[in-house]
Amino acid sequence: MKIIAVIPARYASTRFPAKLMQDLCGKTVILRTYEAAVKTNLFDDVFVVTDSDLIFDEINVHGGKAIRSIKEHESGSDRIAEAVYDMDVDLVINVQGDEPFIDKKPLEELIQVFKHDLDKKIDLGSLMFEITDVAEINNPNNVKVITDQQGFALYFSRSVIPYPREEQAGVRYMKHIGIYAFRKEALLDFYRLPMLSLEASEKLEQLRYLEYGKRIKMVETNHGSIGIDTPEDLEKARKLIS
Known part of the structure; x- marks a missing residue:
């Protein structure tokens, strides 16, 4: 099984423009992400795919591998x-x-799901972890996911799912981590299919897969992601490194 990592790198972020080119203790955010992916030694190759000449040059000048997007894209999946x-x-x-x-362990767990899926019943896999803080659960920037008993995603939403009409029901709230593993054919199917209403409403690309009947296997992890979405996140990351 040939496995590669692809890092979609859009320059114009809505909440934090040019965040991937911000300095993170001597290296840009995107370069540190690329180097962290390579360092896991899990992949046969690692690429950054970008719409930006700045990001393209940043990776290449440091000996990395970058691909320039030909078209404009609505989502990371399309770009990849x-x-x-x-x-x-x-x-x-x-x-x-x-x-x-990047934490190596959950990535390893995600890859193992596909190595054990001999019948190829899984189209893509992703990660989730439990959240218990009420503010975190209600935050629309935290995408929640609910699954069936076999761990396949039923729905993703920025809203609170499930709705706690009965607070003693014992449900767990799972936050989606936006790291995916795709079978190539499922990814190309996504690329060919038009966006439908659920994806358009929630602005969550993973809903396109569900709307077209793809099966998303969710892997629970204890390792929450540390993303940089705001200038405040960048300051926290700088403190973490230093």
Whole structure:
């Protein structure tokens, strides 16, 4: 099984423009993310795919591998699909460009799901972890996911799911971590299919897979992601490194 990591790197972030090119203790955020992905030694190759000449040059000048997007894209999945279209790969791992503190263990667990899926019943996999703080549960920036008894995603939402009409029911609230593992054919199917109403409403690309009947296996982890979405997050990351 040939496994690669692809880091979609869009320059114009809505909440924090140019965040991937911000200095993080001597290196840019995107370069630290790329180097962290390589350092896991889990992948046959690692690429950054970007719409930005600045990011493209930043990776190449430091000896990395970058791919320039040909088209404009609505989502990271679309950007990655274009990049890997002609590559001979089996599994594509989407690593978020704003997460320089990559944890190897949950990535290993995600890859193992596919190595054990001999019948190829899983189209893609992703990560989740439990949250208990009420403010975190209600925060629309935290995407929640609910699954069936086999761990396959039923729905993702920025809203509180499930709604706690009965507070003593004992439900767990799971936060989605935006790291994906795709079978190449599922990724290319996504690329060819138009956006539908659920994805358009929630602005969550993973809903396109569900709307078209793809099966998303969720892997629970204790390792929460540390992303950089705001200038405050960047300051926290600088303190963590120093």
